[in-house]
Amino acid sequence: MKNRTQKFDFKEEYFIKNGGVLLQKIIALGKGHEVGGHLKIISYEEIEKATNNYDPDLIIACLSDANVYSATIDDRLVLIKTPKERDLNPELADIFSTELSVLMALHHENLNKAYGCCLETYVPVIVYQYKLRSKHCTVFQLHRYLHGDDLVLKWKNRLMVVTQVAYALSYMHNALSKPVVHRDVKSSGILIDSLFNVILANVAYSVSITPGKSEQRFPVHGTPGYIDPEYTATQEVTEKCDVYSFGVLMLEVLTRMNPSEMARCGRDLVVEFVSKAETSEGFKEMIDNGVLEQGDNNMNMIELQRFCRLALKCVAHKGEERPSMISVVEELWEMHTR
Known part of the structure; x- marks a missing residue:
């Protein structure tokens, strides 16, 4: 037959x-x-x-x-x-x-x-x-806002966007019985409408992990420039892989430097930021001029430094030294509502 x-x-x-x-x-x-x-x-x-x-x-x-x-x-x-x-x-x-x-x-x-x-x-x-769009809204990738020439994103809106991305990651890590790790957080995978509502997209590389179980190894996926170096070295996936990538995103939002483009040239945004941010002059040099120019508009150096400290906690070399996404959301929310 x-x-x-x-x-x-x-x-x-x-x-x-x-x-x-x-x-x-x-x-x-x-x-x-x-x-x-x-x-x-x-x-x-x-x-x-x-x-x-x-x-x-x-x-x-x-x-x-x-x-x-x-x-x-x-x-x-x-x-x-x-x-x-x-x-x-x-x-x-x-x-x-x-x-x-x-x-x-x-x-x-x-x-x-x-x-x-x-x-x-x-x-x-x-x-x-199409949750982001009405008849009067357009949708763009965060990457275009940060690295294109035709769109400008004010600091308060950058903070709003980053906070919403943090909410989404915190939900993925905590909503189900097993955490879901995104593994590909990056600016080109974040959609924003003209009202600055945010969608964290591209969950195709997400994996579910068992809490407390050690050595949950998966082939390395993600975008160069954003990938957790500890994950690259061990292939072990934890929620802290996303925390690292999110920290890189925070630095990208702060500096408007392109992590993936830098990686293609053999450079690393985290390494360069850490080396220069040790001095106040170096810190100012790394920050996007568009952010510094908004200093008289509900913007001050104390908030920038607080944002920077949180980003550097997220990109700590060891995963165990990084905060949880719940803690990140709490701190960003405090900054957002000041």
């Missing part, structure tokens, strides 16, 4: 491979939204129509392995994440499936929420609720 899968077209094969039948049953039974009860299954034709056949003008974020499109499905504004590669890449398929499963388990205002998915492609296509 012939293998019945030979009669399937590619879309049906991919749908089954990606767990579509099981997902259909979960949705039909309505087993609560923690397992995807509100997840919509979307056809490949709907994805093509919504993205206008993958129109590059609709791309709002270019990630290392994916493009994110602004689109409309069912008269709802959504974000559609599709792989850049069209080849059959098992590793990429696993990455996208991991992200979808994480989004189904985590529910926080500063994390993407899955609206639906297309399982008719080799790599699943993820459709997010």
Whole structure:
């Protein structure tokens, strides 16, 4: 008897491979939204129509392995994440499936929420609720605010953005019975609308770890310039890996220096900042001029120094010396509400 899968077209094969039948049953039974009860299954034709056949003008974020499109499905504004590669890449398929499963388990205002998915492609296509955008808002990556020439981010808004990212990481580390470690915190993975609402995106490399269990090793993933050197050396994943990357992000926000670009040139933002910040003149030299120029507008050197001290705690060489994300949130909130 012939293998019945030979009669399937590619879309049906991919749908089954990606767990579509099981997902259909979960949705039909309505087993609560923690397992995807509100997840919509979307056809490949709907994805093509919504993205206008993958129109590059609709791309709002270019990630290392994916493009994110602004689109409309069912008269709802959504974000559609599709792989850049069209080849059959098992590793990429696993990455996208991991992200979808994480989004189904985590529910926080500063994390993407899955609206639906297309399982008719080799790599699943993820459709997010467009939580950041209204008809009067535009969305950009934090990276563009910090390193582009066309956008300027005031210090109070930088502090607001960083605080919201900290909230999201704290939630990931503490909301479930097992901490979820993001492993790829970076400015290009943070989306901001024109009202400075924040989404920490790109949870595709997230892993769940068991509290108290030692030597939980995973291959090193992340973006050069942000990766915890202790994780690089040991491959052991803890929540403190995210704390380090977040500390690098804080320094990036403070200095407007690009950690990944520096890494490509053999430089390290943390090393350079620590070496120069030992003196007051060196400290001022490292801070973005745009921040220093706001000194007369609810800005003072004491707050900058406090922000800097917190960032340096986060990038301590040993993970055990770094604060928890809960402590980071508390201190940032105090600065934010002063």
